[in-house]
Amino acid sequence: MGTITKALEMLNFFSRSRSHIGLSEFVKLTGRDKATVHRHLVELEENGFLEQDSVSRAYRLGPAILRLTGVREAAIPVRTVVRPIVRALAEDVGELAHVSLLQGRMLSPVFHFDPFEHGTQVHFDEAEMLPLHATSSGIALLAFGAEGLRNAVLSGALTEFTPDTPTDSERLKQAIEDARRAGYSRLDRAFDREVSSQGAPIFDAGGIAIGAVSVAVPAVRATPEKLETIKGKLLAAAAKLTESLGGRPSPAHPSEPTTGTASA
Amino acid sequence: MGTITKALEMLNFFSRSRSHIGLSEFVKLTGRDKATVHRHLVELEENGFLEQDSVSRAYRLGPAILRLTGVREAAIPVRTVVRPIVRALAEDVGELAHVSLLQGRMLSPVFHFDPFEHGTQVHFDEAEMLPLHATSSGIALLAFGAEGLRNAVLSGALTEFTPDTPTDSERLKQAIEDARRAGYSRLDRAFDREVSSQGAPIFDAGGIAIGAVSVAVPAVRATPEKLETIKGKLLAAAAKLTESLGGRPSPAHPSEPTTGTASA
């Protein structure tokens, strides 16, 4: 593993519940030597990716990240574009919706919105990375993503999150096939024991899936009719997202005419 | 220079006008070997800090940055907190206002707002880092920041941006002294030939300046009366920012009773 990766991985230890991390805590988390960890921390800090609390001496994520987000958003306003669309989708279907982008072999959440219309809600932490094989977003992405990614995931370890997680590659391959044919994916209780979700791919300019939009509902509310309603709106939102981000759908994607819009 | 820094510095080449950078372009920009640059790019990409355009093969900032911003904002909602205050300040004084945070020996813009009330405007690019010695924000920060930083900047190179940039350390030291006594800084045509600006420090919980808020006006509109009006509102905004971010002013800061609020 390269030094750069070692340093950057440290940033992933931060989360909603862990906003400040001290030197010794980092040593425990990484399993690396204290001197090594310290030098990495210092170098990250010098570049603004971390900053040290002047009182507790613990480290937190630094201002460089904010600035870079600004630069990225100026070029490809993903967050800016995604926010209203996800919000509209979530409010429309009355359930939690989120968009995640591919990052390595995981999904990186970009924005989520829960209209909180019901007593039970789906738990969602924007700080946590999502697995590809156990989420509807992931399956949708694998179905229309780069071939290398598909092979890598199929031949890699498939962590079991619930009894319904597709942990053998044959079952996963089947799920991916189904998603490719349908243009979206449906997954029940595969990541969270009580959640059913549906995901649809978002494409880049090359017609490769780079992310996915998904609606998750508590399994108890997941009637076939409700899922069918969600499906239509989900696909419409996905198409809109692809378009707004300057992408075009894969030729393999069975893009139905967007609901309510007749094809010319 | 460490490998981590070499890699992270590459991210700084991205800007509003340069959102995609190819391998050879990076080689020119960094002056490093192609193989080295390429491995750095790959490692950054593997960690989601970059992503490669599937068509042009050029690199752009990746999704990891978005996620980390989300995590940081959940812990210390700087951007969220700063936005309305800066906006209110800018609209109140009718001129461009911005907040920047210290990053190494530079300032990293976090948010800016220009009410566009006049024909002439101050140019501001949120993607560009600002020098400490040539901006009012920087002087304010140096006056109340860590001593080590002050010494480092005073003994380092002081780039000349305009004929009025304080380029010798004595003049800079004097400007810092003035700012410390006044609690804010004023700088004319030191960074941009046609801009006057005033800056006030923002403190962390340890009473150390970690950033600054500033109002910049075209020099032609910078009458003494106008600057005086701005000064009061600027200091009020700075106090509010410090408080909202959980900081407390340095004992050395001559915090006047906030305008309109009598001290108990």
Next chain:
DNA sequence: ACCGCTGGTTCAAATAATGAACCGAACAGG
């Protein structure tokens, strides 16, 4: 006085980063 816990530093030893030369593809011009 001691201990256990922080964060931080040093220097020889070992590992990981480096770069000249290489490949294959795409494009332009003769």
Next chain:
DNA sequence: CCTGTTCGGTTCATTATTTGAACCAGCGGT
């Protein structure tokens, strides 16, 4: 059709950087 150039990317011996055991220093408690 051949040639030269530029692009992204890869290889492997050489070299320089990262690494970690041992070391300080400060703090709170006993």
